[in-house]
Amino acid sequence: MTTVTDQFEHVVGIDTHARTHTYCLVETRTGGIIDTATFPTTSAGTNRALSWIARRSQGTTTHAAIEGTSSYGAGIAAALAASGFEVTEIRPIARPSRARTGKSDPIDAEAAARSVIREDLDKLAQPRRTGDRTALRVLLAARALVDQQRTANRNALTALVCSIDLSVDARKPLTDAQIATVAAWRTNRDDATARVFREEARRLARAVLEQTEVLRENHLQLGQLTEALAPGLQAVPGVGAVTGAILVAAYSHHGRVRSEAAFAALGGIAPLPASSGNTTRHRLSRSGDRQLNRAVDVVVRTRLSYDPTTREYASRRRAEGLSNREIRRCLKRYVCRALYRELRTRMT
Secondary structure, three states, X not given: OOEHHHHOOEEEEEEEOOOEEEEEEEEOOOOOEEEEEEEEOOHHHHHHHXXXXXXXXXXXXXXXXXXXXXXXOHHHHHHHHHOOOEEEEEOHHHOOOHHHHOOOHHHHHHHHHHOOOOOEHHHOOOOOOOOHHHHXXXXXXXXXXXXXXXXXXXXXXXXXHHHOOOOOOOOOOOOHHHHHHHXXXXXXXXXXXXXXXXXXXXXXXXXHHHHHXXXXXXXXXXXXXXXXXXXXXXXXXXXXXXXXXXXXXXXXXXXXXXXXHHHHHHOOOOOEEOOEOOEOOEEOOOOOOHHHHHHHHHHHHHHHHHOHHHHHHHHHHHHOXXXXXXXXXXXXXXXXXXXXXXXXXXXX
């Protein structure tokens, strides 16, 4: 086992914010603080911070521990990596109890540095990589927003045709054909009141159609990027363009998730003990990356519908007295293990 202390002489902890970053340089062997400084997040401020680290560390090996490498710390993490520094992503849970230490930017920067000093290098979390992986996350975020807006517009259109007689059969949810018909309405011959209703219905229908096309294009882009980053992943039963993209975005790159157990914990898929007295059982975790959890759940439900092996397993466990929910919990853990191995094999 190689620790940070074995390989690096200094660690710089960085507490990141929107306007400024605070840096604390700590000597690994003695644990002494060399210096603390704050620099703006501008390009000039980043260059000054890099020069400050180089001067204070006197050219020795330095490891960087940064909190928020996917948000406020993304810029400084990229700059440090480009300058040859090893960068570690620090999670808020690594901070000591504030009841004893208080709260300030220098304290948080020092806590970030000290949280990695004795850690095994192989177990440190690495920041997400940029490029196609960042594009994948942007597409997933955009898809969630557009899908939410489309649902809202569709619900508003349904409520409108249900409450006002617009000659649309609203006894069942509106079909795509009905929405296309409403979007093609002409309103120039309607009276003033009817025109208001029909124009609003047409606007909502056109918004739904436009957002559907945006989602279709988004789906194609997700499939292409996923195939480029993890060739063949979408051929795995139950994995499509969206679920594959979520899996790749969560895994990110080799070294970010150290084991399949950590991958399961990341997605809130690792079962938690919920035993009491003579009852021995486990339950699902409600923490972790919920998008990853949802993606694995989609894979499991798909396999329960179409995969003979999965259906046979479910029947066998159901005969043992397990509920459908407990069977899905077990299957999610097994599928998560298999997907982790696929990602390790296929990711570039």
